[in-house]
Amino acid sequence: MRKLIFILFLLTVSCKTKMAAPSGMVTHKAMVVSARSEASKIGANILARGGNAFDAMIATELALAVAYPYAGNISGGGFMVYRLNDGKTGALDYREKAPLAATRNMYLDASGKVIPGKSWFGATATAVPGTIAGIFEVHKKFGSLPFSTLIQPAIDLAQKGVIITHKQDSTIKYYKKQILKVSGSNNFFAKDIKEKDTVRFTQLANTLERIKNNGRDEFYNGTTARLLVNFVQSKGGYITMEDLQKYEAKWRDPVEFRYKKLKIISMSPPSSGGITLGQIMKMIEPYNISKYGHNQAKTIQLITEAERRAYADRNYFLGDPDFVEIPTAKLLDKSYLKSRMSGFTFKQPTLSSSVSHGNIEIVESDETTHYSIVDPFGNAVSVTTTVNGAYGSKLYCDELGIFLNNEMDDFSSKPGTPNMFGLIGAKANRIEPEKRMLSSMTPTIVEKNGKLWMVVGTPGGSTIITSVLQTILNVYEFKMSMQEAVNAPRFHHQWLPDDIKMEPGRFSKKVKEELTKLGYKINEHNSRIIGKVDAILVRRNGSLEAGADKRGDDTAAGF
Ligand code: DON
Numbered sequence: 001m002r003k004l005i006f007i008l009f010l011l012t013v014s015c016k017t018k019m020a021a022p023s024g025m026v027t028h029k030a031m032v033v034s035a036r037s038e039a040s041k042i043g044a045n046i047l048a049r050g051g052n053a054f055d056a057m058i059a060t061e062l063a064l065a066v067a068y069p070y071a072g073n074i075s076g077g078g079f080m081v082y083r084l085n086d087g088k089t090g091a092l093d094y095r096e097k098a099p100l101a102a103t104r105n106m107y108l109d110a111s112g113k114v115i116p117g118k119s120w121f122g123a124t125a126t127a128v129p130g131t132i133a134g135i136f137e138v139h140k141k142f143g144s145l146p147f148s149t150l151i152q153p154a155i156d157l158a159q160k161g162v163i164i165t166h167k168q169d170s171t172i173k174y175y176k177k178q179i180l181k182v183s184g185s186n187n188f189f190a191k192d193i194k195e196k197d198t199v200r201f202t203q204l205a206n207t208l209e210r211i212k213n214n215g216r217d218e219f220y221n222g223t224t225a226r227l228l229v230n231f232v233q234s235k236g237g238y239i240t241m242e243d244l245q246k247y248e249a250k251w252r253d254p255v256e257f258r259y260k261k262l263k264i265i266s267m268s269p270p271s272s273g274g275i276t277l278g279q280i281m282k283m284i285e286p287y288n289i290s291k292y293g294h295n296q297a298k299t300i301q302l303i304t305e306a307e308r309r310a311y312a313d314r315n316y317f318l319g320d321p322d323f324v325e326i327p328t329a330k331l332l333d334k335s336y337l338k339s340r341m342s343g344f345t346f347k348q349p350t351l352s353s354s355v356s357h358g359n360i361e362i363v364e365s366d367e368t369t370h371y372s373i374v375d376p377f378g379n380a381v382s383v384t385t386t387v388n389g390a391y392g393s394k395l396y397c398d399e400l401g402i403f404l405n406n407e408m409d410d411f412s413s414k415p416g417t418p419n420m421f422g423l424i425g426a427k428a429n430r431i432e433p434e435k436r437m438l439s440s441m442t443p444t445i446v447e448k449n450g451k452l453w454m455v456v457g458t459p460g461g462s463t464i465i466t467s468v469l470q471t472i473l474n475v476y477e478f479k480m481s482m483q484e485a486v487n488a489p490r491f492h493h494q495w496l497p498d499d500i501k502m503e504p505g506r507f508s509k510k511v512k513e514e515l516t517k518l519g520y521k522i523n524e525h526n527s528r529i530i531g532k533v534d535a536i537l538v539r540r541n542g543s544l545e546a547g548a549d550k551r552g553d554d555t556a557a558g559f
Contacts, residue, residue: 019475022539024483024546024556031544031558032060033534034371035071038162039063040557042153043373046145048559053082053375054142055150057383058135060371062154062208065131066201067162069403070171070390071367071459074207074219075228076405077130078385079267080138081254081443083452085378089256089265089445094134094249095436096127096407099238102433107413114413120420122182123237125393125406127437131385132211132219133249141251151212158205158401161198165553169195175390182394189396204401220244224400231397232404246434252321257332259285262453262476266444266468267384268328269321272314273442275331276465279310281472282337294478295489295507297514301346304493304500304520307466308352309340311423311495316357319428320436326428331358349519352498367391368441368459372536374452374544380536382443384457384464389420410437421461424496440464446472452538454482458531458549463492463501467531471547475537482537486547490530499523503530 025031032043043060051059057080064072077096083089105112107119119125139147164172172193179189193199211218218224225244232239254265255274259281266274283306292298313331318324330336340358343350368386386407387393393406412425419425421440429438442464446454454475458467467490474485489506493499499521502512512522534554535547546556 019479019540020481020484022483022543022545023481024486024548025558026546027544027558028542029376029559030374031536031546031556032056032371032373033536033546033548033554033556034060034064035369035532035534035552035554036064036067037553037555037557038067038157039072039371040555042157043371044557044559045153046150047375049145051145051150051375052142052377053373053379053381054138055145056373056375057381058139058143058147058150059153060373061131061135061383061385062151063157064369064371064385066154066158066204068369070168071369071386073385073387073392073402073405074131075129075402076385076387076392077407078134078383079271079439079441079443080134080381080383081265081267081445082382083265083380083445083447087450089254091252091254091267092134092137092249093252093270093436094130094137095270095439096130096405097243097247098408098411098431098433098435098437099128099243100240100433101238102408102431104431106431107408112414114417119409119411119413120389120393120406121178122393122395123232123235123404125408126232126237126239126395126404127407128239128243128247129405130247130249132216133247136216137249137251147215148212151208155205155208155212158201158208161200164193164195164197164199166195167553169193171390175394179391179394179396183396187396188398188401201401203398207400207402220247227399228397231399235395255328255332257282260476261448262472263447264444264472265447266442269318269326269438270436271439271441272318273440273444273465273468275318275328276310276314276440277442277444277469278332279313279337280306280465280469282332282334283309283341289473290477294474295491295511297511297518298346300491300500300511300515301518301520303469304491305344305350306341307493308350308355308495311493312352312355313357315424315495316426317428319438323432323435324428347518352495355495368461368464370443370457370459370532370534372455372457372534374455374536374538378452380445380452380455382445382455382457384441384443384459386441386459407437410439418496422497423462423494442468444468444472454535454537456533456535458533460531462494463490463530466490466492466494467533471533471535482535482545482547486533486535486549492530501530
């Protein structure tokens with residue numbers, strides 16, 4: 001009996017130290033994981049035809065614009081982080097910009113109050129789109145196949161039609177009232193669209209065809225540009241031809257930092273993703289978190305306290321680096337972060353009301369989607385792209401076949417007043433003409449021992465950063481497989497509101513009681529789905545394991 005107990009003990013210990021066997025799709029050369037199977041297959045097919053990760057990025061992005069209008073787009077923006085097979089890294093910012101006509105108080109009434117819905121619904125919420133500029137920039141620098149080859153599958157898909165899934169059916173139903181209210185009862189999405197229907201996007205196919213024939217200029221200075229401007233202006237929005245002509249995607253240096261044996265490469269401002277992820281990871285690094293156990297009270301407590309402090313800094317310091325000075329090095333400095341955690345004890349919560357941004361002297365951004373790609377050459381690409389809310393501003397332009405984004409809501413309309421994700425902004429993220437709104441998108445690539453190890457990211461507004469964090473920790477600290485790490489229940493804290501959001505019904509009663517006893521507020525009711533993570537893990541034998549989030553229709557494809 002004693003012997004048996006000992007063997008069982010040994011088994012438990014080894015389970016904790018050994019990496020779990022893969023439970024997601026495994027391929028040996030290349031993989032694309034995205035929100036829709038059509039898009040993943042189109043991306044993987046480009047790779048099979050000899051294209052690289054960047055070619056696949058362009059094809060996948062465009063396929064999502066067709067198959068996943070919920071978040072995929074040509075009318076929004078995004079961020080790409082890449083790592084080449086020789087270890088070189090970089091990032092592309094194709095985030096939307098505020099129009100030239102934007103003003104600091106554009107969403108406030110005469111008495112200084114935020115006008116409900118103005119930065120949320122319809123043309124007034126729309127910022128200058130960056131997606132088309134982004135993919136052309138990627139093609140110019142890294143593309144190996146002709147652009148026409150990369151856009152053609154999306155055109156074919158739009159013409160052939162997309163089969164509506166069960167989940168898509170329910171989101172369309174959920175948002176239909178809002179879409180009808182904003183876009184009127186004659187628009188394309190007013191039709192009765194239901195599960196298993198094949199929906200053809202003819203207008204969108206025409207728009208994409210024009211882009212294929214006329215290139216980047218079609219969207220920023222051609223027929224499409226004029227149609228977009230006329231439409232936006234007829235609906236009371238602000239975008240002009242000059243805004244479109246002036247738009248440029250920008251190459252940026254990613255944020256890079258170490259966590260134990262890992263090197264994390266993530267998105268820099270105007271996304272808060274990389275810096276905030278870095279702050280949280282560096283704050284928890286000194287603790288032996290794997291010993292506390294996955295999703296145990298002590299683990300949740302430590303992560304929560306680090307998140308609280310990091311989001312307080314995020315909301316104060318971060319904004320568009322072309323407009324505000326960002327003390328990145330200091331924000332990621334070991335001793336600064338140690339001092340941020342100095343008041344932390346496992347005995348009780350540090351109330352958010354007593355936490356502010358750190359003391360740094362400086363001179364002086366509901367729906368998004370993520371995809372991860374690894375090509376047969378060993379290049380990796382991590383992309384998060386968005387129109388902000390589900391179906392963006394809910395304003396559908398029939399002529400172009402697109403929903404307009406509502407990215408303007410990612411600005412801080414009024415310091416101290418929460419946006420749609422409950423994020424409270426400050427001066428650094430106030431509205432200014434041509435400025436990029438602060439984002440939480442966190443496309444991330446992780447190296448282990450100098451080699452490509454993980455490609456990861458997710459939608460989820462303010463919960464993006466903490467979902468990426470938990471996915472990395474689940475594999476590295478808690479030895480889960482990629483798919484298990486994505487499936488695992490997630491929680492989130494963002495300083496304000498001062499509560500721990502938890503996926504409803506997925507955390508044990510005991511853990512919740514322990515945290516409540518300590519003084520933490522648990523919020524299982526009001527929580528949105530916390531992320532839809534799409535990730536790829538390079539396993540020790542070089543094979544690739546997918547983590548495709550079953551919270552959505554997310555799927556992997558590869559070979
Ligand atoms: O850039 C951002 O942080 C937001 N616009 C992302 C929106 C998002 O993730 C919506 N998904 N649930």
